[in-house]
Amino acid sequence: MINGNLKATYAADEQVLNNAYKRAFVYGMALLCAALPFVANDYIILVAAQMGIILIAVVGVNVVIGYTGLLSLGHAAFIAIGAYSIPILHTLFASLGVPEGIMPFLAIPLAVAISALVGIVVGLPSLRVKGLYLAVATLSANFIVIFLIELDAMAPYTGGFNGINTPEANLLGWQLDTQREMFALIAALAFVTILGVQNLFRTRVGRAFIAIRERDYSAEVLGISLLRYKLLSFAISAACCGLAGALFAYFYARILPEQFELVLSLQLVAALIVGGMGRTMGPVFGVIIVVMVPELLKYSFGIIAGGSADVAALRAPVQEIVFGALIIIFLMFEPLGITQIVDRGFRSLNRWPFARG
Amino acid sequence: MLEVRNLHLSFGGIKALQGVSFTARAGEITGVIGPNGAGKTSLFNAMSGFYTPDSGQVLFDGNDITRLAPDARAALGIARTFQNIALFRGMTVLDNIKLGGHTRLKTDVWSALRYFGAAQREEIAYREEIEERVIDFLEIDHIRKLPITMLPYGLQKRVELGRALAMQPKVLLLDEPVAGMNREETGDMARFILDVQQEFGTTILLVEHDMHMVMDICSHVVVLNFGHQIAEGTPAEVSANPAVIEAYLGTAV
Ligand SMILES: Nc1ncnc2c1ncn2[C@@H]1O[C@H](COP(=O)(O)OP(=O)(O)OP(=O)(O)O)[C@@H](O)[C@H]1O
Ligand SMILES: [Mg+2]
Numbered sequence: 001m002i003n004g005n006l007k008a009t010y011a012a013d014e015q016v017l018n019n020a021y022k023r024a025f026v027y028g029m030a031l032l033c034a035a036l037p038f039v040a041n042d043y044i045i046l047v048a049a050q051m052g053i054i055l056i057a058v059v060g061v062n063v064v065i066g067y068t069g070l071l072s073l074g075h076a077a078f079i080a081i082g083a084y085s086i087p088i089l090h091t092l093f094a095s096l097g098v099p100e101g102i103m104p105f106l107a108i109p110l111a112v113a114i115s116a117l118v119g120i121v122v123g124l125p126s127l128r129v130k131g132l133y134l135a136v137a138t139l140s141a142n143f144i145v146i147f148l149i150e151l152d153a154m155a156p157y158t159g160g161f162n163g164i165n166t167p168e169a170n171l172l173g174w175q176l177d178t179q180r181e182m183f184a185l186i187a188a189l190a191f192v193t194i195l196g197v198q199n200l201f202r203t204r205v206g207r208a209f210i211a212i213r214e215r216d217y218s219a220e221v222l223g224i225s226l227l228r229y230k231l232l233s234f235a236i237s238a239a240c241c242g243l244a245g246a247l248f249a250y251f252y253a254r255i256l257p258e259q260f261e262l263v264l265s266l267q268l269v270a271a272l273i274v275g276g277m278g279r280t281m282g283p284v285f286g287v288i289i290v291v292m293v294p295e296l297l298k299y300s301f302g303i304i305a306g307g308s309a310d311v312a313a314l315r316a317p318v319q320e321i322v323f324g325a326l327i328i329i330f331l332m333f334e335p336l337g338i339t340q341i342v343d344r345g346f347r348s349l350n351r352w353p354f355a356r357g
Numbered sequence: 358m359l360e361v362r363n364l365h366l367s368f369g370g371i372k373a374l375q376g377v378s379f380t381a382r383a384g385e386i387t388g389v390i391g392p393n394g395a396g397k398t399s400l401f402n403a404m405s406g407f408y409t410p411d412s413g414q415v416l417f418d419g420n421d422i423t424r425l426a427p428d429a430r431a432a433l434g435i436a437r438t439f440q441n442i443a444l445f446r447g448m449t450v451l452d453n454i455k456l457g458g459h460t461r462l463k464t465d466v467w468s469a470l471r472y473f474g475a476a477q478r479e480e481i482a483y484r485e486e487i488e489e490r491v492i493d494f495l496e497i498d499h500i501r502k503l504p505i506t507m508l509p510y511g512l513q514k515r516v517e518l519g520r521a522l523a524m525q526p527k528v529l530l531l532d533e534p535v536a537g538m539n540r541e542e543t544g545d546m547a548r549f550i551l552d553v554q555q556e557f558g559t560t561i562l563l564v565e566h567d568m569h570m571v572m573d574i575c576s577h578v579v580v581l582n583f584g585h586q587i588a589e590g591t592p593a594e595v596s597a598n599p600a601v602i603e604a605y606l607g608t609a610v
Binding site (some may be wrong): 010011013014196197199200202203204205206207208210211213215218219220221222223224225226232236296 | 405406407426427428429431432436437439443444445446447448452455456457458459460462464465466468469470471472476477479480481484485520524581
């Protein structure tokens, strides 16, 4: 077989960035993210930061849907939990006299841990039901979490319907009070998240997830506990979403319950499907598309609508339709998403000039 | 080693197993034969934990494992293959085989997230081990990077054996490992099964319709018919048994 990928040792064969294209892409992205805060304008920074936050969440969704094969439509709930944890924890820390500069170092891991725990609870139905039934169960979890946040009894902590103001992150005295600084933090954590999750799939832990997706009884016969690994998968994915939520809270000045409703869960799933399920780069490609869609719509509606409020009011439903259409089109014509298209490109590059296709 | 005592198992009205008792002796190959629907696969399912018998016991090294879940039995060292291949079709041969080692490997989530360090050392040592003990052993080095879907049926069966071998099992249950294979492939598989027994000392249970193979490589044979155990003994004893001949009337023994 001509594949330009012959390796001398098993250690070399176990590398992740096993060809020049992958290395170039990853180092290029790292360089771009490092340069962005110094060269980009405010608008680009805003969009890039949004992409980074959503990316961290989609990387998590990929673990449970893409790799473990458990359909979840409720992951916005974990983002909500991560996000609301931040103002609540900061208030708590302030009352305990914790210095502001170390609050994020405690609040972020705690927000992640709380989300992971809730993830385990939400994942419980996956032990009994699969497919559509699980999708409905997780979707209900999304509604329940939003319902609880909006509950009058919770309003002193969550602000209820009206949302709540969120603190800025202060890292040992460095106040991240611009979106530019927040972007740097988001980008760094996005890299760490992708790396960590990618690492899982180089070991028995990630392989166990994939085995469950592929054929759960075979996984059992190899000694993989469905109970442990399905819940672990939910915990890891919820943890990523919790991290995304925490960053969301630090990034924006205020959070509202409506930001974490079903539309967001759908956006996460759309990004994953468009990008490519069960692939490391899937979330990256998908998020670029899915965050661009609302921006492009905003732009084109601006031109069409001019000042008309009637036309502008159509933007939100049109956006949902576009997400839905993206999911359907990709599932029908390119179910493995953009990664598949990119793979095909690389394959023909690798074989060139020996053969085409 | 692995023993069943008076196993009874039924599905609604169908009595799949009605009082099956025998011992698969350590280090030997025990054959389980019988006509279609005799209950052979059901017996394997009861042994590997997919079905819980209505009554009777499954014992492993003298311990009662009748109610243990499949993954817990795998961790004890019981491996199996399936009558209709149950490989992970979307994965490569290598990844399928790697999955066999799940219970023997130690990496936990925390070291997996970091990878570099303990997890990496374990992965590379494990890779070297399966290359030697499984991939070279089964002569499948030329296909290790291919997805399962690209392999012919006979090779898929061999990969499934490889995945079970990666578990380094104490007991290996093989459900019709040569079904649907041609003569040459059957010969290869018989040789691999004997090699496994001889090199690794694995206790093997073999369900097979290919009588020549069973008579050739098994030291002990159990015969089932309609869930009843109708005979047990050496291949010679069993093939001379009138009840067995009657059960197989019309088919060549
Ligand atoms: N899950 C099940 N539900 C209902 N009936 C079952 C189930 N599994 C097996 N049976 C029945 O139990 C009986 C024994 O089946 P089993 O698969 O154990 O036979 P077998 O000896 O493996 O046959 P074959 O040689 O065809 O593989 C059959 O009558 C079969 O229809
Ligand atoms: Mg059978």
